Amino acid sequence: MKKTPFLTLEKAREIIAQIPTPFHIYDEAGIRANARALKAAFSWNPGFKEYFAVKATPNPYILKILKEEGCGCDCASYTELLLAEAVGNTGHDVMFSSNVTPELDMRKARDMGAYINLDDATYVDFLASLGPVPETVCLRYNPGGSFSLGNTIMDMPRDAKYGMTEDQMAGAINRLMKLGARHFGIHAFLASNTTTNEYYPELASRLFRLAVRLRNATGAHIAFINLSGGIGVDYRPEQPKCDIRVIGEGVRQRYEQILTPQGMDDVAIFTELGRFMLAPYGHLISTVLHQKHIYREYIGLDACAANLMRPAMYGAYHHITVLGKEDAILDHVYDVTGGLCENNDKFAIERSLPQIDIGDIVAIHDTGAHGFAMGYNYNGKLRSAEVLLKEDGSFQLIRRAETPKDYFATFDCTEFRFGE
Ligand SMILES: *Cc1c(COP(=O)(O)O)cnc(C)c1O
Numbered sequence: 268m269k270k271t272p273f274l275t276l277e278k279a280r281e282i283i284a285q286i287p288t289p290f291h292i293y294d295e296a297g298i299r300a301n302a303r304a305l306k307a308a309f310s311w312n313p314g315f316k317e318y319f320a321v322k323a324t325p326n327p328y329i330l331k332i333l334k335e336e337g338c339g340c341d342c343a344s345y346t347e348l349l350l351a352e353a354v355g356n357t358g359h360d361v362m363f364s365s366n367v368t369p370e371l372d373m374r375k376a377r378d379m380g381a382y383i384n385l386d387d388a389t390y391v392d393f394l395a396s397l398g399p400v401p402e403t404v405c406l407r408y409n410p411g412g413s414f415s416l417g418n419t420i421m422d423m424p425r426d427a428k429y430g431m432t433e434d435q436m437a438g439a440i441n442r443l444m445k446l447g448a449r450h451f452g453i454h455a456f457l458a459s460n461t462t463t464n465e466y467y468p469e470l471a472s473r474l475f476r477l478a479v480r481l482r483n484a485t486g487a488h489i490a491f492i493n494l495s496g497g498i499g500v501d502y503r504p505e506q507p508k509c510d511i512r513v514i515g516e517g518v519r520q521r522y523e524q525i526l527t528p529q530g531m532d533d534v535a536i537f538t539e540l541g542r543f544m545l546a547p548y549g550h551l552i553s554t555v556l557h558q559k560h561i562y563r564e565y566i567g568l569d570a571c572a573a574n575l576m577r578p579a580m581y582g583a584y585h586h587i588t589v590l591g592k593e594d595a596i597l598d599h600v601y602d603v604t605g606g607l608c609e610n611n612d613k614f615a616i617e618r619s620l621p622q623i624d625i626g627d628i629v630a631i632h633d634t635g636a637h638g639f640a641m642g643y644n645y646n647g648k649l650r651s652a653e654v655l656l657k658e659d660g661s662f663q664l665i666r667r668a669e670t671p672k673d674y675f676a677t678f679d680c681t682e683f684r685f686g687e
Pocket residue numbers: 320322323341364456459460495496497498539540541542543636
């Protein structure tokens with residue numbers, strides 16, 4: 268399907284007059300509509316809740332919009348917990364799915380009354396050492412082996428550092444019950460950026476069966492199943508798009524086949540989606556600074572991999588639209604690059620695009636999740652601004668761009684003097 272940006276050249280120019288490129292921009296209407304579609308797809312489950320993976324887009328304005336749509340926060344660090352708290356998410360509106368967890372972080376999650384998702388059986392004593400254990404505790408599962416859907420190997424849980432074995436889970440539950448815990452959650456994240464509607468139903472059926480076995484082995488009450496993240500988006504125009512209604516229906520069928528006959532029909536379904544919630548509703552907006560013609564044709568942008576790392580890190584495809592040239596024929600082939608002193612700083616390699624001129628504005632698609640968030644300061648490049656395009660068409664700066672002063676802020680500025 269053709270990928271269309273959610274803002275026009277005219278709107279981009281209006282924003283750029285106040286906020287220079289590069290910046291990430293988010294589409295409030297799209298975020299809200301998608302969150303509502305997710306909620307509707309799981310409305311058959313009265314306890315359903317999405318805990319947005321804060322790491323995907325750690326901006327309190329975004330977290331607040333999602334909170335208004337009924338979403339909590341999934342956090343993995345002390346700072347992410349502070350972000351959740353700042354938008355009024357505490358208690359069971361927070362899921363703490365961390366690993367290699369420092370004591371400070373665990374203590375904060377405990378003090379906030381968050382659901383704590385233990386990555387390992389050894390964390391039971393770690394948690395107990397901080398005080399009485401919570402009434403409800405979640406455990407992260409690693410089935411080992413490979414994880415396949417049909418004939419396709421999706422991932423290799425046996426090589427993943429996360430979670431614990433089934434035996435370790437049963438042991439952890441028994442020990443936690445002795446320590447006073449009464450309800451349990453089960454969590455697993457077995458494949459990332461899946462674009463099939465079968466991933467969640469397959470994961471759900473494995474976790475539902477596991478829940479039945481653990482309940483039978485320990486007598487514990489399983490209160491929720493956390494399907495975590497992993498629903499992907501169509502980064503490429505020719506890719507299929509997940510249908511959340513079909514996914515929700517697939518999970519419902521497995522629930523009724525596996526849990527209901529076991530009398531386990533009070534189990535709530537939780538999700539920790541990041542990419543699915545935000546990726547399509549963000550663009551990185553950038554201006555063409557330079558063009559060069561050597562062995563290939565190069566387009567140089569004012570954004571670089573420090574603003575969007577996925578192409579450099581994973582070779583990920585991000586679609587590019589030249590604003591105002593949406594319908595022009597793609598009769599040029601360009602490498603579209605940033606200015607880092609790293610040859611992997613390319614947003615696109617040998618991409619068919621319309622003729623590009625210096626000063627053109629480009630929208631790099633699907634940067635709303637794991638975009639700004641993975642930014643860094645290599646080469647002294649500064650983090651960009653973040654802008655919210657509101658439902659009424661107005662816009663708001665929701666994070667200013669960094670300045671050199673921010674970059675130097677962690678040095679002792681009495682010993683060294685930096686220019687502006
Ligand atoms: C990263 C992560 C998520 C979100 O993953 P997406 O692919 O963005 O949906 C959810 N839960 C945990 C524990 C994660 O590490």
